[in-house]
Structure formats: C-alpha cells, structure tokens
Amino acid sequence: MLATFINQILFARNLLLAVLLSASFATSSMAREGDGIIEPGENETEELARAVQNPVADLISLPFQNNTDFNFGPDDKTLNVTNIQPVIPFELNDDWNIITRTIIPVVSQPGMMDGQDRETGLGDTTFTVFMSPKDSGKWIWGAGPVALIPTNTDDRLGADEWGAGASAVLLTMQGPWVVGSLVSNVWDIDGDTDIDFFTWQYFVNYNMDDGWYLTTSPIVTADWETESGEKWTVPVGGGFGRIFRIGEQPMNGSFQYFYNVEKPDPVGDWAIRIQLQFMFPKMG
Numbered sequence: 001m002l003a004t005f006i007n008q009i010l011f012a013r014n015l016l017l018a019v020l021l022s023a024s025f026a027t028s029s030m031a032r033e034g035d036g037i038i039e040p041g042e043n044e045t046e047e048l049a050r051a052v053q054n055p056v057a058d059l060i061s062l063p064f065q066n067n068t069d070f071n072f073g074p075d076d077k078t079l080n081v082t083n084i085q086p087v088i089p090f091e092l093n094d095d096w097n098i099i100t101r102t103i104i105p106v107v108s109q110p111g112m113m114d115g116q117d118r119e120t121g122l123g124d125t126t127f128t129v130f131m132s133p134k135d136s137g138k139w140i141w142g143a144g145p146v147a148l149i150p151t152n153t154d155d156r157l158g159a160d161e162w163g164a165g166a167s168a169v170l171l172t173m174q175g176p177w178v179v180g181s182l183v184s185n186v187w188d189i190d191g192d193t194d195i196d197f198f199t200w201q202y203f204v205n206y207n208m209d210d211g212w213y214l215t216t217s218p219i220v221t222a223d224w225e226t227e228s229g230e231k232w233t234v235p236v237g238g239g240f241g242r243i244f245r246i247g248e249q250p251m252n253g254s255f256q257y258f259y260n261v262e263k264p265d266p267v268g269d270w271a272i273r274i275q276l277q278f279m280f281p282k283m284g
Contacts, residue, residue, distance in 0.1 A: 053178040056132040056142035063277040071268035077110030121153030143168040178205040196224040211243035234262035252277040
C-alpha cells in the first residue's frame with residue numbers, strides 16, 4: 001500500500017514537472033489589475049512575483065519542489081527529493097499575521113554501502129510558524145518556532161526523532177529586486193539522538209517583464225554533530241522563473257542549477273532544482 005502511494009506521488013511529480021517545462025514558455029494573459037498583495041497600482045503579474053518571493057507574504061500557496069543531486073553516495077548515483085511545501089497564512093489581529101510553512105519530503109535515496117538497494121519513501125517533516133507584522137516598513141521580517149516531525153518511513157530517510165528550534169526571515173523589496181535571508185536551527189528534544197542542524201537560505205530575485213525573473217536561492221546547511229570537514233554543504237548557483245497561468249490558476253515555475261563548493265564526502269558536486277507552485281491570492 002505504501003509503495004503504491006509513493007509511486008503515485010512520484011508519478012504526480014513527474015507530471016507536474018512536464019507541465020512546468022511546457023507552461024513556463026507559453027504566453028499567458030494576466031490582465032486583471034491589483035489584488036492588494038503588495039502595492040496598489042502594480043499589475044497582477046508584478047504583485048504575484050514579489051509576493052511569491054516573500055516567505056512571509058499573506059498568500060496561500062502550494063509549491064512542489066524537486067531537488068536532484070547527482071553523483072551522490074559511494075557509487076555516484078542520483079538522490080532525488082521532492083518537497084511538498086504548503087504555505088498557509090492566518091490573520092492574528094490588525095497588526096500581525098501568522099504564516100505556517102510545512103515541508104514534506106518524498107525521498108528516493110541510493111544505497112550507501114555494498115549490496116544496499118535504493119530506498120524510496122517519506123522523510124522527516126519540518127513545520128515552521130512565523131509571526132510577522134503586517135506593516136514593517138522597507139524591511140519585512142518574521143520569526144518563530146520550527147518543529148522536526150519524525151514522519152520518515154525508513155531509518156535511512158530521517159532521524160526518527162522529534163526536534164525543535166527557531167527560524168527567522170528578513171527581506172527587502174527595492175524596485176525589481178527582492179533580497180533576503182532565512183535561517184533556522186533544529187535540535188533533538190529528548191537527547192537520545194544528536195540532532196543539531198543549521199539551515200541558511202539567502203535569496204536574490206530580479207523581476208523582469210511578462211512575469212519572468214532571475215533568481216538565486218541556494219540552501220546552505222551545517223550538521224554540527226558531524227566531524228570536522230564534513231559539516232557544511234555550500235551550494236552556489238541560480239536560474240530563472242516565470243509567473244504564468246493555466247486557465248484561471250496563477251502558477252510560478254522556476255529552474256535553478258547549483259554547484260557545491262563545500263560538501264561532505266557522500267554529497268555530489270552539483271544539483272538541479274525545479275519548482276512548480278500553485279498560488280491562491282486574495283482577490284478584491
């Protein structure tokens with residue numbers, strides 16, 4: 001039953017990636033004016049582009065992010081992680097929003113030793129809650145707790161332990177530029193497993209005409225519990241994306257390429273990220 005479920009998820013992922021590759025180059029009409037996400041007076045494409053690049057925007061969205069790492073493990077195989085990442089904001093009061101971000105990974109990992117087969121299943125889920133002021137001026141920020149939930153279907157795909165920590169985001173929007181940084185650190189709760197994991201994602205986006213944008217948003221990680229020289233994974237790179245529509249549904253598609261300038265031994269030298277994101281803006 002689980003294997004069938006996972007295969008269905010992987011099929012859906014491949015279908016979504018095919019839609020992204022075809023739709024991102026299609027022309028689409030986004031003629032309706034401002035929905036109030038960012039600034040009155042911008043057209044909807046500009047508003048959606050800036051809102052989707054803001055991790056604490058008042059925008060419901062459902063990204064499917066596919067990450068493929070090449071030359072992974074002792075046999076230089078492919079590691080594939082599809083993150084299902086629903087983002088749901090709530091209004092706390094007249095001054096504050098609460099934004100929930102969930103990351104559910106579907107992992108296909110090659111064997112890490114002789115005779116070990118590929119393992120496919122769910123990894124550990126990360127759930128983050130940001131509190132963010134509705135009006136913070138030129139610098140937009142949010143902060144809150146993050147939880148690591150042991151949803152892994154195999155010991156190789158997760159820590160199988162609960163974790164908790166803190167996360168914060170800071171960004172600014174200046175003309176076509178959206179620049180910011182998101183950091184978090186998670187520790188194990190009961191102390192039975194050594195979890196001390198740091199994540200830093202900086203992002204720089206330059207928005208252009210017709211919904212196109214250039215982007216770089218690598219995810220830098222550090223496992224503080226591993227030995228020296230194996231702690232850091234530091235990718236560099238970037239790519240492009242576009243806001244478009246399928247029927248009445250606003251979408252965001254992007255492609256990025258990364259090279260790891262620092263990494264543990266099992267991790268490959270390079271990776272690609274393809275993302276397809278459904279957006280549900282508030283209208284009116």
